[in-house]
Amino acid sequence: MVISPIHYVAIPLLVAFLIPLVAKIGKNWARILPGLTLAYLNFVSVYLMTKVQETGIISESVGGWDAPVGINLVFSPLSGLLVSLITGIGFLVWLYSYQFKNVEKNESQKYFTLLLMLITGANGVILTGDIFNMFVFMEITAISAYALTAFYRHRNGAEAAFKYLLIGSLASTFMLLAIMLLYAQVGTLNMADIASKMDQVSSGMKVTIFILFLTGFGIEAEMFPLNGWAPDAYTEAPGPIGAVFASAVVKAGVYAMARVVFTLFGYGDSPVEILIIMGVITMAIAEFSAFRQEKLKRMLAYSSIGQMGLVIAAFGLGTKAGVFAALFIMVNHALIKSLLFLSGTYMVYHSKEKLIAELNGMAKELPVTAALFAFGALAIAGFPPFSGFWSKVYFLIAAADQKMVFLIIMVLLVTTVEVLYYFKVINRMYFHKPEMELEYRRPSTNALISMFVLTAVILWISFFPDTVMGYIDAAANDLVNRAGYINLVLNR
């Protein structure tokens, strides 16, 4: 069997629907098979990432029709980086959830089916070269995310999921409207083909389509004021799913947005003011809201929105340095926020309200988990020498190149707030005496292994940033080089 990018979409989709069947053979297969699938996808990542470094962008047409007519998958350094990140974290989340989910009650069947569907969708959004196909995959991601939000019956999951569904449907409506208007103008759905014909579109139409796209993808990318779904969805969904939201759903949304801005519209030559403004507003409001939160997962959700604001602002800079910083923050955020969600879940596992105030003295009871959480908090707030620090430094350098003083001041201010609220949690865990009987759950071995792997990766990026920077640099080049993408996909 030849390894190709199509495996990222086809294999998890196939396995997701095989799970209920194999569960008839043996209940345990329902949770072993997803792990094997994700492990295989990680192998595909390693293989294709080495190949893409040698040969350049891999464009694979599906169904035998070539690029402008048929649907094609594009495995470029950029999409490869994000897809590898998503499948990698998907595998760790599987490892973490392995004993979390009860096999006997069939819970694990539903859980792993939805998890694989979500990963299929997110991979598809990132790999596809066809704008309508992107919409379809976005819907696959979103529908499985709704279902996962409502996974626990005893929580307010259904309410959060309905809210998410409402906003998500509006997003898909806007997206479809934008795609249609674009199709009516240029008569093609292939992204490279659209990009090459973009100058035929009148500027008024261009702005309309752009705003519709921005609204549609902004909802998935947690951009203000379209992020009302995020805090509730993160809070009510199962803990590890919070990690998947932060690393897959949101990343797919941000990627789609960046692709549209840079490749489709070619706005990347100069700073895109609207992205910078929306990014700054998003991160300021989110970080101040995070400071006010009393529930742990809500705080993490707002922190996640804040980081996405930073990413959107960094993309808005439009320069290669800005794109590099944005991608670096995305990689760091996916890894570190996953670690925070995975470790935080165990600390508030049995608590009903999941308040930060209930964490008093947790470090004595769960020393390892608390230490990992504290490490993650330091890393994401940007303490030197951890990886969050490096990405923020690159962001500040990129902003300084464009002489955006206000942006730099805002980022520093927001980072201070971020440090404050993460320290609030660390302070309670380490220096407060427990007021009542602590309720928590000891992490299982699998969960510990997955948390340690994440920690090791974060530490590796912290101390040897050069090893990943090569990949991120190639990815940034890929996004900025619009003509290269068009020519390669259309075989010119």
Added chain:
Amino acid sequence: MNIQDFINFLVYGTAIFLIIGGLYAVLTKKYLTKIVIGLSIMDAGINLLLIAIGYTYKGTAPIFSPAVEGKTVTMVDPVPQALVLTAIVIGFGVTAVALSLVIRLYRHHNTLCIDNIKNLKW
């Protein structure tokens, strides 16, 4: 106004009316079922708009058959029709998930009015 413009006006007008009407229902209605109906109406409007974009006046079905062989025939654009099929299926899926969530909420709260379902901030 000739017939062609009139058809265009009618179809586009209906589509936009459906989209706006559905959006209005989603944003203002207090009952969960009505919100879901609003979503479906909006979907229908979008699908109609898609079809309208692909429509050519007096176009025939885009099928290659012996009857049209060797002749110049106006055909409607087949791509939007394919997209609409996909969009209908997606809309169906979303509606199904939405309704299952409504059922769950009804069992939990014994009401469908969103004023009474306020465990989370709206």
